[in-house]
Amino acid sequence: MGSSESYSYPALPSQEELDQYNVPLWYRDKCAANVIEYYKCLDKGTSFCNKTKDEFYKCQYFALKERLDNYNKQKH
Structure with a gap:
């Protein structure tokens, strides 16, 4: 199931940012970070x-x- 496409994850937000935007656990x-950007857009x-x-x-x-x-x- 090897992935042929690579993806770079965004930088992890701080605990304060997660709390500020009420990101669920x-x-x-x-x-x-993507959830926070989505919440900012909705705001x-x-x-x-x-x-x-x-x-x-x-x-x-x-x-x-x-x-x-x-x-x-x-497993293998």
């Missing part, structure tokens, strides 16, 4: 946040692929 992972009151939302889901996808690859390596 289940989103406090490698993609937390502006605009409905055009699809780009930031899509970026968050893309990050979640690559994080899941990475976890699955690591799991499969440990």
Whole structure:
């Protein structure tokens, strides 16, 4: 299940930033910075946040692929 596409994760936000934007515990992972950007967009009151939302889901996808690859390596 090797990934042919590489993805660079954003820098991890500080604990204060996570608390400031009320990021739920289940989103406090490698993609937390993307959640914060999405929340910032929503706070502006605009409905055009699809780009930031899509970026968050893309990050979640690559994080899941990475976890699955690591799991499969440990099994074998």
